[in-house]
Amino acid sequence: MKPYQAIPICDCGEPLVAIPGDRFALMQPHPYQALGAPYGDRSPYFLRVGVLTALVEAQAQLQRQRPGWRIQIFDAFRPLAVQQFMVEQAFLEQVQARGWTTAALTPEQRQEVMAAVVQFWAVPSADATTPPPHSTGAALDVTLMTETGAVVDMGSPIDEISPRSHPNHFVASSNLAEQGCHAHRTLLNQVMESAEFRRHPNEWWHFSLGDQLWAWQRRQETGSDKFLAHYGRASVDLWVQ
Template sequence: MKPYHAIPIKDCGEPLVVIPPESFALVYPHPYQRLGAPYGHQSPYQLRAGVLRALQNAQGWLQRQQPRWRIQIFDAYRPIAVQQFMVNHTLEELRQRRYPNQASLSEDQHRTLMAEVIQFWAIPSNDPRTPPPHSTGAAVDICLVDATGDPIPMGSPIDEISERSWPDFFADKADPEAQRFHHHRQVLHQAMTTAGFCRHPKEWWHFSLGDQLWAWLQREANPSQPAIACYGRAEDGA
C-alpha cells in the first residue's frame, strides 16, 4: 500500500465524461491502446466532470501566460485491466533492458524490478478502498505543445522510469538547457495548481484532483485539514 491509501473515500457520484478533442491536444493514437491495452468499449480520454472543468481552467490560465501553448493529454482514465496490462508491460520492458539474455527472472530479480515499477505505476488493485489514481477518473498525464503541435521540451518523456522524471530533477542543474526544462515544468505545474490540481511527487506529468493522492498531498501541506477523497473507482463511462 502507498501512504495515500489510508485516506477515506466518499465518492461524490460525478460521471466520467469524454474530454472534448477540440479543447485540448490529444495524443493519437493513444499510446497504451497502440500497445494493445484492454480498454474494451472505454475511451482513455475521460475524466470526472469536475476534473475536466478544472483542466479547462488550467488551460485558460496557461493560454493567458503563453497564448500559443496548449495542454496535451497523454492519458486519463484507465480501467483496472489496463493498469494491470501496463504494469506487466513495464516490468517486461525492464527485464529485457536489464537481463536481455534471461528468459525469466529469479524471485529476487523480480522483486527488485517490481519495486522500481511501482514507484511510477500504481498497484492495479480491485479493492474499492485502494483504487489506482487513473482508475478514479481524477488523474491525468499531460505535457505542453506549441501552436504547431510540437512538444515543449520537458527533459524526459512521460513514463520514463528514472530520476529524470522527478519534478525538480533539473532545478539545481546549472546548464541553460536544464534550466529551460525546469522552467517548462514549472509553467505546467503552476497552470495545474492554479486550477486546484496536485502533482505526483515523482512524476512531472501526473496531476490529480479529488482522489486519494490529492487528498493526502493536501493533508501533507496542511495537517490540520481533514483529508477525504471525493473520487473513488469510477463507474464505466462512454
C-alpha cells in the same frame, strides 16, 4: 500499500465525461491502445466532470501566460484491466533493459524490478478502498504544446522509469537546455496548481484532483485531516458517452 491509500473515499458520484478534442490536444494514437491495452470500446480520454472543469481553467491560465499554448493529454481514465496490462508492460521493459529474461529471474531480481516499477505505477487492486489514481477518473498525464503544435521539451518522456522523471531533477543543473526543461515543468505545475490539481511526487506529468493521492498531499500541505477523496474507482454506470 502506499501512504495515500489509507485516505477515506467518499465518492461524490460525478459521471465520467469525454475530454473535448476541439479544446485540448489529445495524443493520437493513444499510446496504450497502440500497445494493445484492453480498453474495449471505451475511450481513455474521459475524466470526472469536476476534474474536466478544473482542466479547462488550467489551460485558460496557461494561455494567459503563453498565448496559443495548449495542454496535451497523454492519458486519463484507465480501467483496472488497462492498469494491470501497463504494470506488466513496464515490468517486462525493465527486465529487458537489464538484459534479463522473465523466465530466469531470481527472487532478488524480481524484487529489484518491481521496486523500480512501483515508483511510477500503481499496482491495481480489486479492493474499492485502494483504487489506482487513473481508475478514479481524477488523474491524468499531460504535457505542453506551443502555438505551432510543437511538443515542449520537458527533459524526459512521459512514463520513463528513471530519476529524470522526478519533477525537480533538473532544478540544480547548470546546463541551459536542462534549465529550460525545468522551467517548462514549473510552468506546467503552476498552471495545474492554479486549478487545484496536485502533481505526483515522482512524475512531472501526472496530476490529480480529488483522488486519494490528492487528498493525502493536501493533508501534508495543510496539516489538516479534513481532506478526503471524493473520487473513488469509477464504475461503468458513471460513464457518459
